[in-house]
Amino acid sequence: DAGVTQSPTHLIKTRGQHVTLRCSPISGHKSVSWYQQVLGQGPQFIFQYYEKEERGRGNFPDRFSARQFPNYSSELNVNALLLGDSALYLCASSPRGGDRTTEAFFGQGTRLTVV
Amino acid sequence: QKEVEQDPGPLSVPEGAIVSLNCTYSNSAFQYFMWYRQYSRKGPELLMYTYSSGNKEDGRFTAQVDKSSKYISLFIRDSQPSDSATYLCAMSGPNYGGSQGNLIFGKGTKLSVKP
Numbered sequence: 001d002a003g004v005t006q007s008p009t010h011l012i013k014t015r016g017q018h019v020t021l022r023c024s025p026i027s028g029h030k031s032v033s034w035y036q037q038v039l040g041q042g043p044q045f046i047f048q049y050y051e052k053e054e055r056g057r058g059n060f061p062d063r064f065s066a067r068q069f070p071n072y073s074s075e076l077n078v079n080a081l082l083l084g085d086s087a088l089y090l091c092a093s094s095p096r097g098g099d100r101t102t103e104a105f106f107g108q109g110t111r112l113t114v115v
Numbered sequence: 116q117k118e119v120e121q122d123p124g125p126l127s128v129p130e131g132a133i134v135s136l137n138c139t140y141s142n143s144a145f146q147y148f149m150w151y152r153q154y155s156r157k158g159p160e161l162l163m164y165t166y167s168s169g170n171k172e173d174g175r176f177t178a179q180v181d182k183s184s185k186y187i188s189l190f191i192r193d194s195q196p197s198d199s200a201t202y203l204c205a206m207s208g209p210n211y212g213g214s215q216g217n218l219i220f221g222k223g224t225k226l227s228v229k230p
Contacts, residue, residue: 006158031216033216033218035218041222042205042220042223043159043218045218048217058217088156090159097216103164104149106151106159106161
Protein backbone atom coordinates (compact mmCIF):
# COMPACT_ATOMS: atom_id res chain seq x y z
CA ASP A 1 0.00 0.00 0.00
CA ALA A 2 1.22 3.48 -0.81
CA GLY A 3 1.89 5.67 2.15
CA VAL A 4 1.34 9.41 2.35
CA THR A 5 2.76 11.12 -0.71
CA GLN A 6 3.76 14.77 -0.87
CA SER A 7 4.91 16.94 -3.73
CA PRO A 8 7.20 18.59 -4.47
CA THR A 9 10.00 17.26 -2.25
CA HIS A 10 12.03 20.46 -2.39
CA LEU A 11 11.15 24.00 -3.31
CA ILE A 12 12.95 27.33 -3.38
CA LYS A 13 10.87 30.51 -3.45
CA THR A 14 11.51 34.23 -3.17
CA ARG A 15 10.08 36.41 -0.42
CA GLY A 16 6.61 37.63 -1.30
CA GLN A 17 5.81 34.74 -3.62
CA HIS A 18 3.06 32.20 -3.20
CA VAL A 19 3.49 28.43 -2.84
CA THR A 20 1.19 25.40 -3.12
CA LEU A 21 2.09 22.09 -1.52
CA ARG A 22 0.22 18.87 -2.26
CA CYS A 23 -0.57 15.73 -0.30
CA SER A 24 -2.27 12.41 -1.03
CA PRO A 25 -3.33 10.45 2.06
CA ILE A 26 -3.18 6.72 2.62
CA SER A 27 -5.97 4.96 0.75
CA GLY A 28 -9.08 4.82 2.92
CA HIS A 29 -7.96 7.65 5.21
CA LYS A 30 -10.28 10.63 5.24
CA SER A 31 -8.30 13.04 7.39
CA VAL A 32 -5.32 15.14 6.33
CA SER A 33 -3.35 17.39 8.66
CA TRP A 34 -0.56 19.82 7.87
CA TYR A 35 2.42 20.54 10.11
CA GLN A 36 5.41 22.88 9.94
CA GLN A 37 8.72 21.69 11.31
CA VAL A 38 11.65 24.05 11.69
CA LEU A 39 15.12 22.74 12.40
CA GLY A 40 15.57 21.44 15.92
CA GLN A 41 11.87 21.58 16.80
CA GLY A 42 8.96 19.19 16.76
CA PRO A 43 6.24 19.63 14.13
CA GLN A 44 3.72 22.43 14.73
CA PHE A 45 0.08 21.90 13.78
CA ILE A 46 -1.28 24.12 10.99
CA PHE A 47 -4.60 22.59 9.82
CA GLN A 48 -6.69 19.46 9.87
CA TYR A 49 -9.26 18.59 7.21
CA TYR A 50 -11.65 15.72 7.69
CA GLU A 51 -14.36 14.78 5.22
CA LYS A 52 -13.45 17.92 3.26
CA GLU A 53 -14.18 20.26 6.15
CA GLU A 54 -11.70 22.20 8.26
CA ARG A 55 -11.73 20.61 11.71
CA GLY A 56 -8.77 22.30 13.32
CA ARG A 57 -6.52 25.28 12.88
CA GLY A 58 -3.25 26.04 14.64
CA ASN A 59 -1.72 29.37 15.51
CA PHE A 60 -0.64 30.41 12.03
CA PRO A 61 -1.42 33.66 10.15
CA ASP A 62 -4.12 33.96 7.50
CA ARG A 63 -1.41 33.73 4.83
CA PHE A 64 -1.73 29.98 5.36
CA SER A 65 -4.75 28.25 3.88
CA ALA A 66 -5.67 24.74 2.84
CA ARG A 67 -8.37 22.67 1.28
CA GLN A 68 -9.32 19.03 0.82
CA PHE A 69 -10.65 17.57 -2.40
CA PRO A 70 -13.37 14.92 -2.96
CA ASN A 71 -10.66 12.24 -3.30
CA TYR A 72 -9.33 13.36 0.16
CA SER A 73 -6.09 14.77 -1.24
CA SER A 74 -5.16 18.19 0.06
CA GLU A 75 -3.34 21.39 -0.78
CA LEU A 76 -1.59 23.82 1.55
CA ASN A 77 -1.21 27.35 0.24
CA VAL A 78 1.05 30.01 1.67
CA ASN A 79 0.87 33.59 0.41
CA ALA A 80 3.35 36.45 0.74
CA LEU A 81 6.20 34.17 1.78
CA LEU A 82 8.55 35.30 4.51
CA LEU A 83 12.06 34.08 5.26
CA GLY A 84 10.67 32.56 8.46
CA ASP A 85 8.41 30.27 6.44
CA SER A 86 11.44 28.19 5.49
CA ALA A 87 10.79 24.79 7.00
CA LEU A 88 9.86 21.17 6.38
CA TYR A 89 6.12 21.00 5.69
CA LEU A 90 4.61 17.69 6.67
CA CYS A 91 1.32 16.13 5.72
CA ALA A 92 -0.23 13.53 8.03
CA SER A 93 -2.98 11.08 7.18
CA SER A 94 -5.38 9.59 9.74
CA PRO A 95 -8.22 7.12 9.35
CA ARG A 96 -10.51 9.39 11.36
CA GLY A 97 -10.49 13.04 12.21
CA GLY A 98 -11.99 15.70 14.38
CA ASP A 99 -12.30 14.67 17.98
CA ARG A 100 -11.77 11.05 16.94
CA THR A 101 -8.25 11.70 15.63
CA THR A 102 -5.85 9.09 16.90
CA GLU A 103 -2.60 8.05 15.28
CA ALA A 104 -1.26 10.00 12.32
CA PHE A 105 1.01 8.78 9.53
CA PHE A 106 3.36 11.29 7.97
CA GLY A 107 4.68 11.80 4.50
CA GLN A 108 8.29 12.60 3.69
CA GLY A 109 7.61 16.30 3.68
CA THR A 110 8.28 19.23 1.39
CA ARG A 111 11.36 21.24 2.24
CA LEU A 112 10.62 24.87 1.50
CA THR A 113 13.41 27.42 1.36
CA VAL A 114 12.50 31.09 1.09
CA VAL A 115 15.29 33.37 -0.12
CA GLN B 116 6.16 25.63 31.25
CA LYS B 117 5.86 24.07 27.81
CA GLU B 118 3.00 21.66 27.30
CA VAL B 119 5.30 18.80 26.34
CA GLU B 120 8.86 18.61 27.60
CA GLN B 121 11.44 16.35 26.02
CA ASP B 122 15.19 16.36 26.61
CA PRO B 123 16.78 17.08 23.22
CA GLY B 124 19.95 15.16 24.07
CA PRO B 125 22.04 14.18 22.24
CA LEU B 126 22.03 10.72 23.75
CA SER B 127 24.84 8.36 22.79
CA VAL B 128 24.81 4.67 23.71
CA PRO B 129 26.79 1.55 22.68
CA GLU B 130 25.19 -1.04 20.43
CA GLY B 131 23.09 -3.51 22.43
CA ALA B 132 22.25 -1.05 25.22
CA ILE B 133 18.74 -0.45 26.53
CA VAL B 134 17.63 3.07 25.66
CA SER B 135 15.12 5.02 27.72
CA LEU B 136 13.44 8.08 26.21
CA ASN B 137 10.97 10.21 28.12
CA CYS B 138 8.50 13.05 27.89
CA THR B 139 6.54 14.93 30.50
CA TYR B 140 3.40 16.93 29.86
CA SER B 141 1.23 19.38 31.70
CA ASN B 142 -2.27 19.00 30.24
CA SER B 143 -4.36 16.22 31.77
CA ALA B 144 -6.70 16.34 28.72
CA PHE B 145 -4.22 14.33 26.65
CA GLN B 146 -5.46 10.79 26.06
CA TYR B 147 -3.57 9.56 23.00
CA PHE B 148 0.20 9.15 23.09
CA MET B 149 2.54 8.41 20.24
CA TRP B 150 6.24 7.94 19.58
CA TYR B 151 7.74 8.78 16.23
CA ARG B 152 11.20 8.13 14.80
CA GLN B 153 12.60 10.69 12.39
CA TYR B 154 15.71 10.21 10.32
CA SER B 155 17.55 13.28 9.10
CA ARG B 156 15.60 15.25 6.50
CA LYS B 157 12.77 12.68 6.44
CA GLY B 158 9.20 12.65 7.72
CA PRO B 159 8.38 11.17 11.16
CA GLU B 160 7.61 7.44 11.23
CA LEU B 161 5.02 6.21 13.73
CA LEU B 162 6.56 3.66 16.10
CA MET B 163 4.07 3.27 18.92
CA TYR B 164 0.55 4.43 19.70
CA THR B 165 -1.12 4.06 23.08
CA TYR B 166 -4.39 5.18 24.54
CA SER B 167 -4.54 6.31 28.17
CA SER B 168 -2.29 4.68 30.79
CA GLY B 169 -0.47 1.37 30.53
CA ASN B 170 2.22 -0.44 28.61
CA LYS B 171 2.48 -1.56 25.01
CA GLU B 172 5.18 -3.71 23.48
CA ASP B 173 6.13 -4.16 19.83
CA GLY B 174 9.29 -6.10 19.13
CA ARG B 175 12.24 -4.27 20.69
CA PHE B 176 10.09 -1.25 21.58
CA THR B 177 8.01 -0.74 24.73
CA ALA B 178 5.89 2.34 25.37
CA GLN B 179 4.70 3.27 28.86
CA VAL B 180 2.16 5.90 29.85
CA ASP B 181 1.67 7.08 33.43
CA LYS B 182 -1.16 9.60 33.35
CA SER B 183 -1.06 10.15 37.11
CA SER B 184 2.50 11.46 36.76
CA LYS B 185 1.98 12.93 33.27
CA TYR B 186 4.99 10.97 32.10
CA ILE B 187 5.52 8.77 29.06
CA SER B 188 8.48 6.60 28.12
CA LEU B 189 9.83 4.64 25.19
CA PHE B 190 12.29 1.81 25.80
CA ILE B 191 14.42 0.33 23.05
CA ARG B 192 16.02 -3.03 23.81
CA ASP B 193 19.14 -4.35 22.06
CA SER B 194 19.70 -1.00 20.36
CA GLN B 195 21.22 -1.03 16.88
CA PRO B 196 23.13 1.61 14.89
CA SER B 197 20.10 1.76 12.60
CA ASP B 198 18.12 3.11 15.59
CA SER B 199 20.18 6.31 15.39
CA ALA B 200 17.60 9.02 14.75
CA THR B 201 15.56 11.69 16.48
CA TYR B 202 12.68 10.34 18.59
CA LEU B 203 9.62 12.53 18.98
CA CYS B 204 6.82 12.08 21.47
CA ALA B 205 3.38 13.37 20.51
CA MET B 206 0.03 13.50 22.24
CA SER B 207 -3.53 14.67 21.71
CA GLY B 208 -6.92 14.75 23.30
CA PRO B 209 -10.52 15.34 22.27
CA ASN B 210 -10.98 18.88 21.05
CA TYR B 211 -7.71 19.92 22.61
CA GLY B 212 -7.54 23.69 22.91
CA GLY B 213 -10.63 24.00 20.74
CA SER B 214 -8.74 22.68 17.72
CA GLN B 215 -9.51 19.14 16.75
CA GLY B 216 -6.88 16.84 15.35
CA ASN B 217 -3.99 18.76 16.89
CA LEU B 218 -1.00 16.59 17.82
CA ILE B 219 1.35 18.28 20.29
CA PHE B 220 4.97 17.23 19.83
CA GLY B 221 8.03 17.35 22.01
CA LYS B 222 11.22 18.81 20.57
CA GLY B 223 12.67 15.37 19.97
CA THR B 224 15.64 13.50 21.44
CA LYS B 225 18.57 12.82 19.14
CA LEU B 226 19.86 9.27 19.68
CA SER B 227 23.14 7.88 18.44
CA VAL B 228 23.91 4.16 18.78
CA LYS B 229 27.60 3.45 18.37
CA PRO B 230 28.77 0.11 16.89
